[in-house]
Amino acid sequence: MAVVRSAVLIPCYNEARTVAKVVADFRRALPQADIWVFDNASTDGTAELARQAGAQVYRVSAKGKGNVVRAMFREVEADVYLMVDGDDTYPADHAGELLEDIIEGRADMVVGTRLEQHDSASFRRFHGFGNKLVRWSIGRLFGQPVRDVLSGYRAFSRRFVKSMPVLSRGFEIETEMTVFAMANAFVLSERTVPYGVRPEGSESKLSTFRDGFRVLRTIGFLYKDLRPLLFFGSAALLAGLASLGFGAFVFHEFSLTGEVSHPSTAVLAAALALTAFILLATGLILDTVNRRSNEILRLITDQVVHRKSE
Structure with a gap:
């Protein structure tokens, strides 16, 4: 033994x-x-x-x-x-x-x-x-x-x-x-x-x-x-919900009056939608990078541990 x-x-x-x-x-x-x-x-x-x-x-x-x-x-x-x-x-x-x-x-x-x-x-x-x-x-x-x-x-x-x-x-x-x-x-x-x-x-x-x-x-x-996908995904969800909220206000106003009296709100809704997309893309990219990095780390560690134990 x-x-x-x-x-x-x-x-x-x-x-x-x-x-x-x-x-x-x-x-x-x-x-x-x-x-x-x-x-x-x-x-x-x-x-x-x-x-x-x-x-x-x-x-x-x-x-x-x-x-x-x-x-x-x-x-x-x-x-x-x-x-x-x-x-x-x-x-x-x-x-x-x-x-x-x-x-x-x-x-x-x-x-x-x-x-x-x-x-x-x-x-x-x-x-x-x-x-x-x-x-x-x-x-x-x-x-x-x-x-x-x-x-x-x-x-x-x-x-x-x-x-x-x-x-x-x-x-x-x-x-x-x-x-x-x-x-x-x-x-x-x-x-x-x-x-x-x-x-x-x-x-x-x-x-x-x-x-x-x-x-x-x-x-x-x-x-x-x-946990980049969960972290940035959660932020993306919040930004997306905020975008929908402001967008719904603008759409409701337009459906009633045929015009948009608060263009800054429309711009904010669009900016939040773009932010949500960027955050989600960031999370997906970093999650993929993390997975590949972890695979490389485990391969290197397995080799180091095996060599030292021989």
């Missing part, structure tokens, strides 16, 4: 209080795995403490969790991957459960969902509401309900890791990973894990409103990029 190479990926920024414990916990839980700490230019000695705990340390100078994940996915070679935040809020003893579906080939990404089991102090004010809003938005736009979009505890297949381009720079990366899996027919599953509280003196780097806005903006852009 082939040996499965596994890697634990720990993104960190100023986690000196917790990183050594996180490395030690996951070393015990997954003794055969390579433990990697990706240090995002920390200033508190995180990198040195991680080395002392036995982790391989890789420095990422570009600030932002998305930049760190991009480096992780490009630099580490393994068959299965486990990503976990370095703040000691996720339990290492659930690592095997998350990896099980990946190893058995039942999923390409497994998310450790936190919302069913967490302490009252685990989430800051408005974070729970924000997570629900993001879940609702993704469920409505992409047609697949998820229980926890923003979890930082995830397992991945090699195919997923080497396929994902990683466009996000910050904390919107979890949203991008979730949507990418849905849009590209990767199998996504979820496992419930307990979510702990940060130790005293350790602070979250997540900004409630700034990063929340970025997450919602990312969802909108991803919907446009990954």
Whole structure:
């Protein structure tokens, strides 16, 4: 039976209080795995403490969790991957459960969902509401309900890791990973894990409103990029209905009086009709381009994965 190479990926920024414990916990839980700490230019000695705990340390100078994940996915070679935040809020003893579906080939990404089991102090004010809003938005736009979009505890297949381009720079990366899996027919599953509280003196780097806005903006852009026919088709439908409304007014007036006393309304109706046509054509063209691009991406990824596994 082939040996499965596994890697634990720990993104960190100023986690000196917790990183050594996180490395030690996951070393015990997954003794055969390579433990990697990706240090995002920390200033508190995180990198040195991680080395002392036995982790391989890789420095990422570009600030932002998305930049760190991009480096992780490009630099580490393994068959299965486990990503976990370095703040000691996720339990290492659930690592095997998350990896099980990946190893058995039942999923390409497994998310450790936190919302069913967490302490009252685990989430800051408005974070729970924000997570629900993001879940609702993704469920409505992409047609697949998820229980926890923003979890930082995830397992991945090699195919997923080497396929994902990683466009996000910050904390919107979890949203991008979730949507990418849905849009590209990767199998996504979820496992419930307990979510702990940060130790005293350790602070979250997540900004409630700034990063929340970025997450919602990312969802909108991803919907446009990954579902162009639905996005532009919906806009075309609205423009077409508006055109019919204004056109009906002009036609009704002409049928009664034999003249058009509001030519600007007629011009607006025609402009809206032309806009609807352009939007629909744009959606059709981009949808075709997307399909061809996805085919090429999958062919390239299959070759890369196959060569590395030989």
